Amino acid sequence: MTTATPSRAGSGHLRTTRADAASATSSPVGPPPRRRVVDWRIRFAALSTVWGFSFLFIKVGTGAFAPFQVTFGRLLFGTAVLAVAIAVRRDRLPRGMRTWAHLTVAALLLNALPFSLFAYSELTIPSTLAGICNATSPLWGMVLSLVALSEDRPTRRRVAGLGIGFLGVLTVLGAWQGFSGLDVGGTMMALLASLCYPVGWIYVRRTLAGSSYSNLSLTGAQLGLATIQLAVVTPLFTTFPSSFPLAPLLAVLALGTLGTGFALLIQYGLVVEVGPTTAQMVTYFIPVIATAAGVALLDEQLGWNTPVGALIVLAGAALTQSRPRRPATPSAADQP
Numbered sequence: 001m002t003t004a005t006p007s008r009a010g011s012g013h014l015r016t017t018r019a020d021a022a023s024a025t026s027s028p029v030g031p032p033p034r035r036r037v038v039d040w041r042i043r044f045a046a047l048s049t050v051w052g053f054s055f056l057f058i059k060v061g062t063g064a065f066a067p068f069q070v071t072f073g074r075l076l077f078g079t080a081v082l083a084v085a086i087a088v089r090r091d092r093l094p095r096g097m098r099t100w101a102h103l104t105v106a107a108l109l110l111n112a113l114p115f116s117l118f119a120y121s122e123l124t125i126p127s128t129l130a131g132i133c134n135a136t137s138p139l140w141g142m143v144l145s146l147v148a149l150s151e152d153r154p155t156r157r158r159v160a161g162l163g164i165g166f167l168g169v170l171t172v173l174g175a176w177q178g179f180s181g182l183d184v185g186g187t188m189m190a191l192l193a194s195l196c197y198p199v200g201w202i203y204v205r206r207t208l209a210g211s212s213y214s215n216l217s218l219t220g221a222q223l224g225l226a227t228i229q230l231a232v233v234t235p236l237f238t239t240f241p242s243s244f245p246l247a248p249l250l251a252v253l254a255l256g257t258l259g260t261g262f263a264l265l266i267q268y269g270l271v272v273e274v275g276p277t278t279a280q281m282v283t284y285f286i287p288v289i290a291t292a293a294g295v296a297l298l299d300e301q302l303g304w305n306t307p308v309g310a311l312i313v314l315a316g317a318a319l320t321q322s323r324p325r326r327p328a329t330p331s332a333a334d335q336p
Contacts, residue, residue: 040273047266048282052289054259055127055134056297057251058119064248066238067119070255072230074115077256078264079227082220085265094213094221102207103222104229109200111226112233117193124186126300131290132172132310133190138283138317139165141198148202161319168312171305215268223260280321284314 061070086093094100122130142162169191173182211218270279287310294300 040270043266043270044279044282047263047270048285049289050258050263051282052131052286053293054255055118055122055131055290056293057255057259058130059122059127059294059298060251061248061255062119062122064243064245065241065252066234067116067123068230068234068238069241070119070252071112071115072227072234073252074256074260075111075223075227075230077253078260079220079223081257081261082216082223082264086216086220089216091214091217091220093217094211099208099211099213100221100225102204103218104225106200106204106208107222107226107229109196109203111223112229114193114196114200115226116230117189117196121186121189121193124183125190126294127298128291128294128300128302128306129172129187130190131287131294132306132313133187134194134290135283135287135310135313135317136165136169136191137194137197138320139169139313140195141201142320144198144202148206158320161316161321163316164319165313165316168309168314168316171309171312173309174303174305215271216265219264219268223264284318287314 058070061073065073094103118130118134121133139162142158173187208218267279267282291302291307291310295302
């Protein structure tokens with residue numbers, strides 16, 4: 001469920017260059033990096049939880065509000081959290097029309113469009129299925145990166161992972177039953193939402209890579225632009241709510257503040273501390289938590305093919321993101 005400006009297709013996520021990582025962890029100039037009060041494993045678990053519960057929040061929110069309204073509220077509250085963080089850290093917003101133009105496109109591809117599609121999809125499909133569809137993003141990302149990014153080359157392992165992953169998708173959808181009982185429209189919208197993320201990541205990688213602005217600044221500006229986009233679209237297709245039931249309102253509030261704003265801040269810290277490879281592993285926990293939350297709290301029905309297919313999808317996604325190990329270079333201590 002990511003909404004930031006990454007350099008790779010993962011779950012979504014924040015862009016960190018080697019220079020950024022080096023300056024954050026081993027710069028010989030300036031004060032030493034602050035020790036984190038909360039262990040990164042606890043923050044990783046918290047991030048997995050809030051992103052997994054996001055699909056439940058969407059389901060509850062759309063029970064009283066239109067999908068565009070849920071998305072607008074999510075973006076508004078998420079932007080407010082990041083705006084406070086930017087102000088506290090005294091960060092500077094990006095400048096230049098070119099940067100803002102690229103951020104506008106990124107906001108559409110990574111925030112406004114996929115968030116809206118997920119909200120509309122959950123009008124007709126369970127939150128568990130939406131969460132599993134979200135896990136297909138690495139699969140779409142690998143296909144697109146092979147076409148759009150010349151530095152990515154297919155390997156047997158990654159191609160095998162792609163095949164396994166889409167076999168898992170067919171298992172989740174019950175292809176052998178002719179997709180009976182499946183809402184095709186809602187499912188396609190959820191899959192299209194998951195496709196938006198790698199499209200957006202590749203666009204950002206081609207247009208904003210190497211930017212001198214911080215991840216927090218770029219992400220805050222991007223989320224703010226997405227909020228403006230929904231502020232324009234929402235009144236055109238919805239009417240103002242006649243009431244604000246407490247549970248759906250709290251769900252939208254949690255979706256924005258926790259599942260969008262604070263989640264991005266947590267992931268930003270994880271990327272800096274443990275690196276993007278470890279941080280992006282959150283992708284594989286999201287569908288598990290989304291499924292557990294939907295079944296336990298929303299009484300959603302779960303056939304055997306849904307969890308089995310989800311495990312196959314995750315296994316395939318993991319293979320597509322794996323890289324062959326390079327032979328270790330002997331250190332001076334290892335020399336005879």
